Amino acid sequence: MGVGIEVKDLNAWYGSNHTLQDINLNIQPNEATALIGPSGCGKSTFVRCLNRMHETNPIAKVTGSVRIGDLDIYNDASPVEVRRRIGMVFQRPNPFPTMSIYDNVASGLRLNGFRNRRVLDEVVERSLKHAALWDEVKDELKKKSGASLSGGQQQRLCIARALAVDPEVLLMDEPASALDPVSTAKIEDLIFQLKSQYTIIIVTHNMQQAARVAERTGFFLNGKLVEFDSTHKIFTNPRDKRTEDYITGRFG
Amino acid sequence: MSSRYKTGKATQIWRSATNHMATGLAVLSTVLVVAPLIAIFVYLIYKGASSLNLAFFIKTPRAVGEPGGGMANAIVGSALLLGIGSLIGVPIGIASGVFLAEFGRGGKLANAVRFTADVLNGVPSIVMGIAIYSLIVLPQKHFSALAGGVALGIMMIPTITRTTEEMLLMVPHSIREAALGLGVPNWRSVLSITLKTASPGIITGCMLAFARVAGETAPLLFTAFGNQFWSANLNEPIAALPLQIYVYAISPYDEWHRLAWAGSLVLIVLIVLSVSLVRFVTTRGVLKGAN
Numbered sequence: 040m041g042v043g044i045e046v047k048d049l050n051a052w053y054g055s056n057h058t059l060q061d062i063n064l065n066i067q068p069n070e071a072t073a074l075i076g077p078s079g080c081g082k083s084t085f086v087r088c089l090n091r092m093h094e095t096n097p098i099a100k101v102t103g104s105v106r107i108g109d110l111d112i113y114n115d116a117s118p119v120e121v122r123r124r125i126g127m128v129f130q131r132p133n134p135f136p137t138m139s140i141y142d143n144v145a146s147g148l149r150l151n152g153f154r155n156r157r158v159l160d161e162v163v164e165r166s167l168k169h170a171a172l173w174d175e176v177k178d179e180l181k182k183k184s185g186a187s188l189s190g191g192q193q194q195r196l197c198i199a200r201a202l203a204v205d206p207e208v209l210l211m212d213e214p215a216s217a218l219d220p221v222s223t224a225k226i227e228d229l230i231f232q233l234k235s236q237y238t239i240i241i242v243t244h245n246m247q248q249a250a251r252v253a254e255r256t257g258f259f260l261n262g263k264l265v266e267f268d269s270t271h272k273i274f275t276n277p278r279d280k281r282t283e284d285y286i287t288g289r290f291g
Numbered sequence: 292m293s294s295r296y297k298t299g300k301a302t303q304i305w306r307s308a309t310n311h312m313a314t315g316l317a318v319l320s321t322v323l324v325v326a327p328l329i330a331i332f333v334y335l336i337y338k339g340a341s342s343l344n345l346a347f348f349i350k351t352p353r354a355v356g357e358p359g360g361g362m363a364n365a366i367v368g369s370a371l372l373l374g375i376g377s378l379i380g381v382p383i384g385i386a387s388g389v390f391l392a393e394f395g396r397g398g399k400l401a402n403a404v405r406f407t408a409d410v411l412n413g414v415p416s417i418v419m420g421i422a423i424y425s426l427i428v429l430p431q432k433h434f435s436a437l438a439g440g441v442a443l444g445i446m447m448i449p450t451i452t453r454t455t456e457e458m459l460l461m462v463p464h465s466i467r468e469a470a471l472g473l474g475v476p477n478w479r480s481v482l483s484i485t486l487k488t489a490s491p492g493i494i495t496g497c498m499l500a501f502a503r504v505a506g507e508t509a510p511l512l513f514t515a516f517g518n519q520f521w522s523a524n525l526n527e528p529i530a531a532l533p534l535q536i537y538v539y540a541i542s543p544y545d546e547w548h549r550l551a552w553a554g555s556l557v558l559i560v561l562i563v564l565s566v567s568l569v570r571f572v573t574t575r576g577v578l579k580g581a582n
Binding site: 122137150197 | 463465466468469470471472473474475476479480483484487488490
């Protein structure tokens with residue numbers, strides 16, 4: 040089951056660049072939340088703060104608190120533990136090129152020392168089915184490299200890989216921006232189905248996509264969260280003038 | 292608009308001509324690169340093949356004037372020396388390459404290590420021999436296979452270190468992020484993901500280093516020293532193919548000259564065989580469509 044996320048006074052820096060300023064928001068469990076905004080507005084940095092990937096950059100810094108369920112991720116857990124509970128799908132599909140499809144999906148469990156073959160088989164099948172990829176790859180699971188799939192298939196493979204470690208939250212950083220419209224539609228269908236089991240946060244440049252998949256939407260601008268509300272409200276009747284300007288295409 | 296944008300008859304002929312010229316130059320360069328290798332190989336076969344027989348591979352050298360005899364001890368000796376060298380050079384080389392690319396990036400220590408590796412790469416092999424002579428042979432008061440192996444091993448390190456570093460840096464950042472994002476600890480990600488992704492290139496680096504030191508004579512002169520008899524004792528002087536070739540080639544005897552040619556042929560064939568074997572073994576498990 041998904042869990043809620045509570046963000047309080049979150050600030051983030053790259054070197055002296057203050058990329059996130061005083062972010063406060065609550066994300067509901069088992070919903071898809073979309074984050075929109077122009078390039079460089081901080082939305083990617085924000086999701087990377089939610090699984091402590093931001094700090095993998097040596098010049099990065101974070102303050103504030105993030106609670107995921109009942110876990111204070113910056114005080115009660117190590118980055119490694121946090122990332123096991125919060126899956127991430129990146130902008131460009133990044134399957135491990137030397138691994139088969141099967142090994143890619145199993146990698147999260149295996150690299151953390153899990154070896155039971157029967158359970159791994161089950162997890163791989165279930166995750167690939169969840170990611171709507173099973174039927175396309177089931178005959179060549181162990182023979183074909185993950186890198187030999189098409190871009191859209193690779194991205195669904197990456198989703199399966201993230202699901203295999205059974206996270207509570209799934210972060211998606213522009214997961215469809217490198218894909219064609221057909222693959223994009225498949226990913227969006229997938230987000231729709233995955234909501235029942237996971238809390239999903241999706242960063243997107245595509246406002247129609249946000250409108251299609253998300254219950255709630257946040258608008259970021261220059262490192263600040265300008266507005267956060269139900270998707271319907273944001274796209275029909277935003278409170279803030281800047282949100283309105285952005286969604287009507289006056290800038291960005 | 293200039294005439295460059297029109298495709299008249301003359302333009303087409305000109306393009307076709309430059310195309311053929313460029314292709315021709317590329318083919319010519321390829322021939323120039325491959326020709327010396329083939330020439331050496333053919334000449335070695337011409338000079339050496341006639342002296343090759345079973346005895347060459349199973350007998351030790353005879354005294355001058357006695358017919359027959361072989362280089363079995365030198366073949367085994369070279370294998371031992373290269374074995375010791377690889378045991379030292381490969382792990383240290385790869386480990387320091389990993390340090391340079393993954394853990395020490397941009398740090399003072401990393402810069403010092405990189406600089407040292409580059410200088411070490413430029414040290415003439417005879418100097419390496421003298422260094423090991425004073426570090427190991429003099430304190431022990433005798434030449435030994437061990438000293439020879441250490442000399443070869445140290446010569447392998449810089450090549451392996453630098454190729455490992457280059458290959459690791461070529462692994463896309465997104466692959467590292469994928470592993471970290473799954474909750475894999477950094478050390479585990481480096482060992483199981485980054486190193487594995489870079490392994491074809493790293494293996495090539497190791498093979499280059501191996502092939503280079505396999506033919507080295509100078510660092511063995513003061514360390515392994517050479518031996519006319521059977522020895523597999525790491526604490527005693529040991530024969531090696533390049534040393535044996537050197538001794539036979541500068542001797543005044545025709546019989547020994549022939550053996551030197553045969554030895555050179557065997558050395559080259561053995562290097563090619565071992566490099567191909569490693570490549571075969573390490574690429575067997577590669578999947579359809581990977582890289």
